[in-house]
Amino acid sequence: MPLDKGKSKVPTFFRPKLPWATLNPSSQQTSDPYEPLPQSTRPQPPRILAVEIPLNVLRPVAFRVFTKKHNLTLKSDALALLCSFVGRRCGAEWRDSGAGEKLLDEVARQWRRNEGANGVLVDGGEGLKRVIRGLEVGGDSVGMSRETSFDITGVPSSALYDGGGGIGDIGATAQASELEDVEPCAYLKVVDAFSQPKFAYNPLKKQFEKAPKPSLLPPPQTKTQLFRTRYNLLHQRLLRTEAFQLPTFSTASSSSVNRLTPISNLLGRSGQSFLLFGMLGVSPSGLLILLDPSGEIVLDLSVATAIPEDGSWFTPGCFCILDGAFEETGKFTVFTVGQPSAERRATSAEVFGHVDFLGNGVTLDMSVSSGGQQGRILRNAEKSLEDVKHLFIGEVELDGKGTLEALRKVFSEYETEPPLVVVLMGNFCTVAMGSSGGSVGYKEYFDQLASLLQDFPALTSSSTFIFVPGDNDPWASTFSGGASTTLPRKPIPEIFTTRIKRVFTQSRNSNSVVWASNPCRIGYFTQEMVICRDDIFSRFQRNAINFKKPDHPMEDALSQPEATGDGEGGVDVETKNVRKLVKTIIDQGFLSPFSIPTRPILWDYWHTLSLYPLPSTLVIADPRMQPFVITYESCHVMNPGKLVQRRMARWVEYSPSIGKGKVCQVGF
Structure with missing residues (x-):
C-alpha cells in the first residue's frame, strides 16, 4: 500500500x-555556558x-x-x-x-x-x-x-x-x-528463496561471511560442502551448550565433561566408550553408517535406544549424537541416540547478532532486548499494532470440491477488518498438471479465484496476498508427475497469474500480490517467518530408523515442545506426532534433513532451507497432519493443514504483536 x-x-x-x-537545529544556538540550562520534562x-x-x-x-x-x-x-x-x-x-x-x-x-x-x-x-x-x-x-x-x-x-x-x-x-502512525506494510518484506542473501559459515573465524551468488549448476564439490556446512553449524552450536563446555579451572570433576571424539581418533582404541557426532547415512553395501569430516564408521543399533524415547525421528541425512563403544570388529555399538540440542534465537543473537540474514536492514540482535535503541523502537512499534493479523491457508485445491466456497467463507470473516497478509499455499490442483492435461485447465482455476477476489475489494486493496506453490504446481510437476521435486522451487509461472494481477491492479494495489518460491521468508519488523509447503510428516514415517524399546521407559518433558492451543493438556497420538515433527526439524536446523535421493535439494541453495539461527515463526504446510500451533525453544511453529475438511474451512490466524497463532475453522 x-x-x-x-x-x-x-x-x-x-x-x-x-x-x-x-x-537538532536547537543545538546550533549559542548561549552563555554559565546560564542555567532550560528545564527538561524528563529527569x-x-x-x-x-x-x-x-x-x-x-x-x-x-x-x-x-x-x-x-x-x-x-x-x-x-x-x-x-x-x-x-x-x-x-x-x-x-x-x-x-x-x-x-x-x-x-x-x-x-x-x-x-x-x-x-x-x-x-x-x-x-x-x-x-x-x-x-x-x-x-x-x-x-x-x-x-x-x-x-x-x-x-x-x-x-x-x-x-x-x-x-x-x-x-x-x-x-x-x-x-x-x-507506523504503516505496517512499510516494514513487510517477502524474501524469495532465489534472491535471499547467502552467508557462508567460516569455521576458522567462527563467523558468517558474505558468500558468492549461488548458481543452479554449481561445481561438484558444492554437494560435499553442503553437508560439511551443516556439520560445522551444528557442531559449533553444540560446543557452546553447557553440557559440552570445559571448566575454566581443572578440577576432579572435569573428567565427567562430555567430549566429542572424531571418528578418525577411534582407530586402535577398541573396547572404550566414546561420544560421536555426525550424519547418519547408508553405505553402498546397505549398512547404516555415521559420517563426519574425518571419516565414517559402521553402526550397530541392536541395543540402541533413543533419548527421549519416541521423542524425535532419525533418518539418513539427520545429524545425531551417539553414545557407545568401539568394537574390535571395526563397528561402533550404539547405546543411546540423541538430537543436537536447539539454540534459541536470543542465544544466537549474542554471537551472530550483527548479521542481517534477510537483507531487509534488520540485524538479528534487533529482535532481542540487547539490540539497542533501534531494535527497541522496532519492537515497540511491532507490539503496538495489535490489530494486525496474518492468515495462513494450506492446500488450496482450486479444482477440489467446496474449495472456492470455503475461501469465500474465510474471506467473509475478514471483510470488515482485512488482515495484513494472506498466504495461500498449494497444491493448487488435486492432480499434477503434467498428468492431468495441459496448462489451459490450470489457468482456468486461477481465473475462477480471480472472480472470487473481485467480490472482496476491501481485501484486495488492503491485504498482501502471497502464493506458495506445491509439488503438483507447474512447472516442476510437468516432469515429476507430482512426486517430490527439488527444493527450493520456483514460483508459479506468470502465464497463469495474469487475471489475478489484473484484479489487484483494478483495486490500485498491484504491488500486494506476491508469487513466492517454496520455501520463502517474510520479514516483519524484527520478526522472521519461514513458510514451507512439504509433506514432511509422511516422509519421516517412511524413512525413520526404529530403535529398541528401553526396559524402563522414560520421558524427558523438558526436551519436548510446549504444546499450545487445541493440543494443550493431553498427550494423545496426534500431539506426540506434532512434538516429534517439530523437535526433529528445529533440532536439525534444516527444513529437509534427509539424504539427497530421498528429498532432492539444489546444492548451492542450502541456505534457503537453513533454520539457524531459529526464525521467530515457522509455518509447515503439511496437509497430512491436523492443524496445530506449538512453541518449541521460543520458535512458534504452525501448520494450517488442509483448507477443506468435511464441510469445514480451516486456517491459522497469526498475531505478530504477541507472536502467537490460533487454529480457526468455520462451517460452510
Missing part, C-alpha cells in the same frame, strides 16, 4: 541519516567527571569484550580512542559499576553492524570514530549514568534520547505518537 505523501509514517530511524546539526541524569584511563588498565576488559565475545582484534590506536571515550562517558566508576564493559559491548555491536563479517580488525580510523559519534547522546556531552544510558529495557519509548547521536544513528526521539 503506498504511503501518504503528505505525511511520513515511517519512524525517524529509517529516514535518511543527516548530520547532527541538521537533525536529568547526574553529571560524570571525566577521567583518564591508562591503556594497560582497559586492555583486559576490551580484550574480553571485543576478542572473546565478538571475535574482533583491537589495535593500539583503537584502544587509545576507547580509553578516552570510556573515561569521558563513564567516569571513575567505569569498572566497578560495569558501565564501561557495557559501553564497549555497544561499540563492538555497532562496529559489527557497520563493517560486517569482514571488519575483524578494529583500528582507530574513521570507522570507529563514526561509531563513537553515533553513541554520543545529544545534550549530555559529558555523559549519562549507567542506568539511563545502557539499561534499555527500563526506558519507555517516549523517553528515548533526543538528537541524532543515539545507537544506530537514530535521528530523533521516538515519541509514542510516531509509533501510532
Whole structure:
C-alpha cells in the first residue's frame, strides 16, 4: 500500500541519516555556558567527571569484550580512542559499576553492524570514530549514568534520547505518537528463496561471511560442502551448550565433561566408550553408517535406544549424537541416540547478532532486548499494532470440491477488518498438471479465484496476498508427475497469474500480490517467518530408523515442545506426532534433513532451507497432519493443514504483536 505523501509514517530511524546539526537545529544556538540550562520534562541524569584511563588498565576488559565475545582484534590506536571515550562517558566508576564493559559491548555491536563479517580488525580510523559519534547522546556531552544510558529495557519509548547521536544513528526521539502512525506494510518484506542473501559459515573465524551468488549448476564439490556446512553449524552450536563446555579451572570433576571424539581418533582404541557426532547415512553395501569430516564408521543399533524415547525421528541425512563403544570388529555399538540440542534465537543473537540474514536492514540482535535503541523502537512499534493479523491457508485445491466456497467463507470473516497478509499455499490442483492435461485447465482455476477476489475489494486493496506453490504446481510437476521435486522451487509461472494481477491492479494495489518460491521468508519488523509447503510428516514415517524399546521407559518433558492451543493438556497420538515433527526439524536446523535421493535439494541453495539461527515463526504446510500451533525453544511453529475438511474451512490466524497463532475453522 503506498504511503501518504503528505505525511511520513515511517519512524525517524529509517529516514535518511543527516548530520547532527541538521537533525537538532536547537543545538546550533549559542548561549552563555554559565546560564542555567532550560528545564527538561524528563529527569536529568547526574553529571560524570571525566577521567583518564591508562591503556594497560582497559586492555583486559576490551580484550574480553571485543576478542572473546565478538571475535574482533583491537589495535593500539583503537584502544587509545576507547580509553578516552570510556573515561569521558563513564567516569571513575567505569569498572566497578560495569558501565564501561557495557559501553564497549555497544561499540563492538555497532562496529559489527557497520563493517560486517569482514571488519575483524578494529583500528582507530574513521570507522570507529563514526561509531563513537553515533553513541554520543545529544545534550549530555559529558555523559549519562549507567542506568539511563545502557539499561534499555527500563526506558519507555517516549523517553528515548533526543538528537541524532543515539545507537544506530537514530535521528530523533521516538515519541509514542510516531509509533501510532507506523504503516505496517512499510516494514513487510517477502524474501524469495532465489534472491535471499547467502552467508557462508567460516569455521576458522567462527563467523558468517558474505558468500558468492549461488548458481543452479554449481561445481561438484558444492554437494560435499553442503553437508560439511551443516556439520560445522551444528557442531559449533553444540560446543557452546553447557553440557559440552570445559571448566575454566581443572578440577576432579572435569573428567565427567562430555567430549566429542572424531571418528578418525577411534582407530586402535577398541573396547572404550566414546561420544560421536555426525550424519547418519547408508553405505553402498546397505549398512547404516555415521559420517563426519574425518571419516565414517559402521553402526550397530541392536541395543540402541533413543533419548527421549519416541521423542524425535532419525533418518539418513539427520545429524545425531551417539553414545557407545568401539568394537574390535571395526563397528561402533550404539547405546543411546540423541538430537543436537536447539539454540534459541536470543542465544544466537549474542554471537551472530550483527548479521542481517534477510537483507531487509534488520540485524538479528534487533529482535532481542540487547539490540539497542533501534531494535527497541522496532519492537515497540511491532507490539503496538495489535490489530494486525496474518492468515495462513494450506492446500488450496482450486479444482477440489467446496474449495472456492470455503475461501469465500474465510474471506467473509475478514471483510470488515482485512488482515495484513494472506498466504495461500498449494497444491493448487488435486492432480499434477503434467498428468492431468495441459496448462489451459490450470489457468482456468486461477481465473475462477480471480472472480472470487473481485467480490472482496476491501481485501484486495488492503491485504498482501502471497502464493506458495506445491509439488503438483507447474512447472516442476510437468516432469515429476507430482512426486517430490527439488527444493527450493520456483514460483508459479506468470502465464497463469495474469487475471489475478489484473484484479489487484483494478483495486490500485498491484504491488500486494506476491508469487513466492517454496520455501520463502517474510520479514516483519524484527520478526522472521519461514513458510514451507512439504509433506514432511509422511516422509519421516517412511524413512525413520526404529530403535529398541528401553526396559524402563522414560520421558524427558523438558526436551519436548510446549504444546499450545487445541493440543494443550493431553498427550494423545496426534500431539506426540506434532512434538516429534517439530523437535526433529528445529533440532536439525534444516527444513529437509534427509539424504539427497530421498528429498532432492539444489546444492548451492542450502541456505534457503537453513533454520539457524531459529526464525521467530515457522509455518509447515503439511496437509497430512491436523492443524496445530506449538512453541518449541521460543520458535512458534504452525501448520494450517488442509483448507477443506468435511464441510469445514480451516486456517491459522497469526498475531505478530504477541507472536502467537490460533487454529480457526468455520462451517460452510
